[in-house]
Amino acid sequence: xxxxxxxxxxxxxxxxxxxxxxxxxxxxxxxxxxxxxxxxxxxxxxxxxxxxxxxxxxxxxxxxxxxxxxxxxxxxxxxxxxxxxxxxxxxxxxxxxxxxxxxxxxxxxxxxxxxxxxxxxxxxxxxxxxxxxxxxxxxxxxxxxxxxxxxxxxxxxxxxxxxxxxxxxxxxxxxxxxxxxxxxxxxxxxxxxxxxxxxxxxxxxxxxxxxxxxxxxxxxxxxxxxxxxxxxxxxxxxxxxxxxxxxxxxxxxxxxxxxxxxxxxxxxxxxxxxxxxxxxxxxxxxxxxxxxxxxxxxxxxxxxxxxxxxxxxxxxxxxxxxxxxxxxxxxxxxxxxxxxxxxxxxxxxxxxxxxxxxxxxxxxxxxxxxxxxxxxxxxxxxxxxxxxxxxxxxxxxxxxxxxxxxxxxxxxxxxxxxxxxxxxxxxxxxxxxxxxxxxxxxxxxxxxxxxxxxxxxxxx
Amino acid sequence: xxxxxxxxxxxxxxxxxxxxxxxxxxxxxxxxxxxxxxxxxxxxxxxxxxxxxxxxxxxxxxxxxxxxxxxxxxxxxxxxxxxxxxxxxxxxxxxxxxxxxxxxxxxxxxxxxxxxxxxxxxxxxxxxxxxxxxxxxxxxxxxxxxxxxxxxxxxxxxxxxxxxxxxxxxxxxxxxxxxxxxxxxxxxxxxxxxxxxxxxxxxxxxxxxxxxxxxxxxxxxxxxxxxxxxxxxxxxxxxxxxxxxxxxxxxxxxxxxxxxxxxxxxxxxxxxxxxxxxxxxxxxxxxxxxxxxxxxxxxxxxxxxxxxxxxxxxxxxxxxxxxxxxxxxxxxxxxxxxxxxxxxxxxxxxxxxxxxxxxxxxxxxxxxxxxxxxxxxxxxxxxxxxxxxxxxxxxxxxxxxxxxxxxxxxxxxxxxxxxxxxxxxxxxxxxxxxxxxxxxxxxxxxxxxxxxxxxxxxxxxxxxxxxxxxxxxxxxxxxxxx
Numbered sequence: 012x013x014x015x016x017x018x019x020x021x022x023x024x025x026x027x028x029x030x031x032x033x034x035x036x037x038x039x040x041x042x043x044x045x046x047x048x049x050x051x052x053x054x055x056x057x058x059x060x061x062x063x064x065x066x067x068x069x070x071x072x073x074x075x076x077x078x079x080x081x082x083x084x085x086x087x088x089x090x091x092x093x094x095x096x097x098x099x100x101x102x103x104x105x106x107x108x109x110x111x112x113x114x115x116x117x118x119x120x121x122x123x124x125x126x127x128x129x130x131x132x133x134x135x136x137x138x139x140x141x142x143x144x145x146x147x148x149x150x151x152x153x154x155x156x157x158x159x160x161x162x163x164x165x166x167x168x169x170x171x172x173x174x175x176x177x178x179x180x181x182x183x184x185x186x187x188x189x190x191x192x193x194x195x196x197x198x199x200x201x202x203x204x205x206x207x208x209x210x211x212x213x214x215x216x217x218x219x220x221x222x223x224x225x226x227x228x229x230x231x232x233x234x235x236x237x238x239x240x241x242x243x244x245x246x247x248x249x250x251x252x253x254x255x256x257x258x259x260x261x262x263x264x265x266x267x268x269x270x271x272x273x274x275x276x277x278x279x280x281x282x283x284x285x286x287x288x289x290x291x292x293x294x295x296x297x298x299x300x301x302x303x304x305x306x307x308x309x310x311x312x313x314x315x316x317x318x319x320x321x322x323x324x325x326x327x328x329x330x331x332x333x334x335x336x337x338x339x340x341x342x343x344x345x346x347x348x349x350x351x352x353x354x355x356x357x358x359x360x361x362x363x364x365x366x367x368x369x370x371x372x373x374x375x376x377x378x379x380x381x382x383x384x385x386x387x388x389x390x391x392x393x394x395x396x397x398x399x400x401x402x403x404x405x406x407x408x409x410x411x412x413x414x415x416x417x418x419x420x421x422x423x424x425x426x427x428x429x430x431x432x433x434x435x436x437x438x439x440x441x442x443x444x445x446x447x448x449x450x451x452x453x454x455x456x457x458x459x460x461x462x463x464x465x466x467x468x469x470x471x
Numbered sequence: 472x473x474x475x476x477x478x479x480x481x482x483x484x485x486x487x488x489x490x491x492x493x494x495x496x497x498x499x500x501x502x503x504x505x506x507x508x509x510x511x512x513x514x515x516x517x518x519x520x521x522x523x524x525x526x527x528x529x530x531x532x533x534x535x536x537x538x539x540x541x542x543x544x545x546x547x548x549x550x551x552x553x554x555x556x557x558x559x560x561x562x563x564x565x566x567x568x569x570x571x572x573x574x575x576x577x578x579x580x581x582x583x584x585x586x587x588x589x590x591x592x593x594x595x596x597x598x599x600x601x602x603x604x605x606x607x608x609x610x611x612x613x614x615x616x617x618x619x620x621x622x623x624x625x626x627x628x629x630x631x632x633x634x635x636x637x638x639x640x641x642x643x644x645x646x647x648x649x650x651x652x653x654x655x656x657x658x659x660x661x662x663x664x665x666x667x668x669x670x671x672x673x674x675x676x677x678x679x680x681x682x683x684x685x686x687x688x689x690x691x692x693x694x695x696x697x698x699x700x701x702x703x704x705x706x707x708x709x710x711x712x713x714x715x716x717x718x719x720x721x722x723x724x725x726x727x728x729x730x731x732x733x734x735x736x737x738x739x740x741x742x743x744x745x746x747x748x749x750x751x752x753x754x755x756x757x758x759x760x761x762x763x764x765x766x767x768x769x770x771x772x773x774x775x776x777x778x779x780x781x782x783x784x785x786x787x788x789x790x791x792x793x794x795x796x797x798x799x800x801x802x803x804x805x806x807x808x809x810x811x812x813x814x815x816x817x818x819x820x821x822x823x824x825x826x827x828x829x830x831x832x833x834x835x836x837x838x839x840x841x842x843x844x845x846x847x848x849x850x851x852x853x854x855x856x857x858x859x860x861x862x863x864x865x866x867x868x869x870x871x872x873x874x875x876x877x878x879x880x881x882x883x884x885x886x887x888x889x890x891x892x893x894x895x896x897x898x899x900x901x902x903x904x905x906x907x908x909x910x911x912x913x914x915x916x917x918x919x920x921x922x923x924x925x926x927x928x929x930x931x932x933x934x935x936x937x938x939x940x941x942x943x944x945x946x947x948x949x950x951x952x953x
Contacts, residue, residue: 062735066558071534093518147557169737352512391861466950469870
């Protein structure tokens with residue numbers, strides 16, 4: 012499968028990467044590989060970081076690496092290298108061939124995926140020139156706009172503005188030829204107010220020119236001001252409205268703990284097809300073609316991405332597969348493989364949660380007495396199979412009474428089953444935000460949840 | 472190497488940099504993953520490149536590339552200067568560096584048996600044998616075992632004439648046994664969750680004796696399935712070194728990073744409650760049992776080196792002395808702001824990342840008197856918690872909650888039955904003030920983590936923690952509802 016119309020000009024880094032992948036593939040087959048897969052990733056990335064309302068870090072990186080999966084019968088070695096000169100590639104292949112002879116056979120090795128595996132659904136585009144062309148001066152301009160908004164509100168700005176493009180190419184001996192450029196830009200900011208308030212805002216896009224830095228700055232600054240002079244609140248069970256920045260932690264964590272075929276095969280997932288894990292309002296899919304997120308046509312095995320419905324109206328429907336987990340279940344990959352070797356299994360990289368019909372104002376208006384939470388911090392599973400997670404609130408937590416925000420409260424610790432949280436979703440916002448998740452882009456609404464268990468408090 | 476470092480520095484100088492440094496880093500990594508008795512993957516990775524950091528008009532710029540060519544050094548130096556000039560358009564305070572002496576010399580991790588020359592078959596066999604011993608225990612659902620070694624060759628040069636070369640080797644391995652029944656998933660790991668790591672050679676792996684411990688740990692994972700839930704309450708707890716090191720990491724190491732204190736991690740990992748006024752006032756961080764040192768010279772620590780990535784010589788920096796907060800992990804830029812010299816804690820994750828203030832080896836020093844076993848014997852009613860299972864702490868490093876793989880009941884000075892799903896929580900300084908016993912040197916062991924995350928773009932740090940075990944009174948165990 013060639014998953015995108017190939018631009019064969021010399022300037023296309025994806026085409027260059029594919030040529031390199033095919034070169035290494037040829038070398039591996041010549042060295043005796045019965046099968047081989049070559050993943051080439053190129054990276055041109057830039058990040059401008061600011062704190063105390065000034066730029067304090069500003070970095071650029073140019074990188075390319077080759078990842079070779081060398082198969083000798085059922086013996087497999089994976090080597091990667093940043094050296095792409097002739098000697099470096101020769102060493103890579105020779106060492107892979109030698110190591111593959113020393114390892115044990117994988118009894119259930121199903122072979123590399125071929126062009127017939129995976130979907131042909133493709134995003135309209137995965138790359139935007141304004142992102143690839145973004146300059147240090149453009150990022151500094153964006154940062155200055157955030158700082159100006161902070162200055163206007165009398166708060167101090169912290170954050171980062173990153174832009175970059177990746178070129179990804181996969182060639183394997185089963186006939187896969189996949190290559191594309193992907194771009195992404197992200198602006199995040201935390202505002203801190205002299206009154207102790209904090210606020211957060213984030214914008215992520217494939218096209219950097221759509222990032223409205225001033226708007227992000229204003230959102231965070233206003234939140235910081237609104238959360239000044241927070242008061243303590245006793246831990247306990249409260250209904251909550253979670254903003255998009257918090258909800259993404261739920262979808263990410265459930266993807267990590269449960270929506271991977273490997274987690275199901277190993278018995279550590281909560282997923283059972285047909286099992287209800289959420290209210291009727293909860294639908295979560297993985298969709299690499301959704302250009303509202305950070306789209307991608309294929310996975311790191313070169314397999315085209317399939318749209319996978321993970322939760323439909325609260326009911327578990329499916330999990331994501333790579334080629335190995337698919338073979339074990341006698342089905343085809345959904346195109347969710349990570350780079351080999353991958354003991355973690357497949358992963359949903361393009362989570363999209365469906366919108367509801369409730370405005371942000373009505374989400375809050377529906378709380379008799381509860382909390383509005385901007386964001387979570389440092390979350391970690393306490394009981395993986397029940398998806399019980401602990402973490403802290405951060406950057407703006409507010410008490411709501413009779414549908415109105417009463418005032419800010421100090422941050423709280425929670426220990427909460429994310430599955431119980433999905434079951435308690437009573438309203439979903441009609442709008443969504445694009446946010447960077449653990450590994451990919453996510454398109455996420457805000458939600459109202461009937462009960463959330465807060466188990467501790469802190470001093471700010 | 473010297474021609475490239477000279478070229479990069481000359482170009483940066485010529486373009487107006489008032490200071491520049493360059494690091495060339497080659498990193499070799501080897502890993503083996505075993506799952507339930509079979510090798511899932513053998514991976515070898517190699518990466519090489521250089522990064523140039525420049526100060527122009529008092530502002531930082533950094534650029535990096537994996538093309539080790541003189542012409543590329545010119546391009547990257549030029550880009551770094553351009554980036555610094557862009558930084559200067561949003562600058563309120565010029566960067567001022569402390570005046571450390573120029574650094575010269577070489578450093579190499581001491582080791583006995585080079586892990587990269589031990590035959591791959593030997594390493595696989597050692598790991599698979601141990602993993603199978605765990606996997607064959609009745610009731611085990613799956614096992615995961617890992618081996619990893621990393622070597623970095625690092626050349627550092629700066630416009631002040633500094634030039635150092637270092638070769639640093641880290642190694643680790645571990646076996647993890649998982650038992651699952653219904654909704655219950657229990658795990659035991661040896662020697663530690665995520666594996667045990669050291670700055671050493673393969674002799675470290677042999678000494679771990681994975682196969683000598685795998686079976687017993689797997690049996691304990693199975694036993695946990697039917698163990699009673701660890702009930703909530705205020706309890707006396709004793710932390711085994713396998714949990715205590717992470718407590719030090721999260722609640723002392725990170726809040727002692729001076730860049731966090733000054734807000735430069737605020738938008739990502741957060742800030743710190745250890746503000747500089749607490750240094751001035753002699754803040755009581757813990758009980759008088761607590762003395763913590765960031766020691767970049769400690770044997771076998773993953774935070775041990777000759778010079779940090781700014782060319783500051785390795786040193787031992789006191790952070791807490793008999794309970795009183797006395798110092799920070801710092802850099803050439805941050806230390807002068809509190810009237811001090813850099814403590815040499817700037818470390819970068821490879822050639823393509825800037826150095827940040829990172830932990831070196833943040834060690835809780837042993838207290839002469841009682842061994843860990845004697846502290847247990849001296850405890851009438853409590854819990855002994857071992858091996859981390861989850862961790863979380865707020866963005867100023869105050870409210871923490873940890874879960875461990877296992878709790879052993881202590882009654883009348885003896886360790887007894889198991890409890891599953893233990894958690895404990897507290898406020899950092901209250902917790903450390905509640906420590907009434909730190910074990911002596913007999914259980915003092917260098918541990919560490921190879922996955923300490925910080926910074927944007929993300930960096931993964933290798934840091935060390937030597938600890939001996941300690942007892943804490945009146946700690947909240949459990950979270951009430953679950």
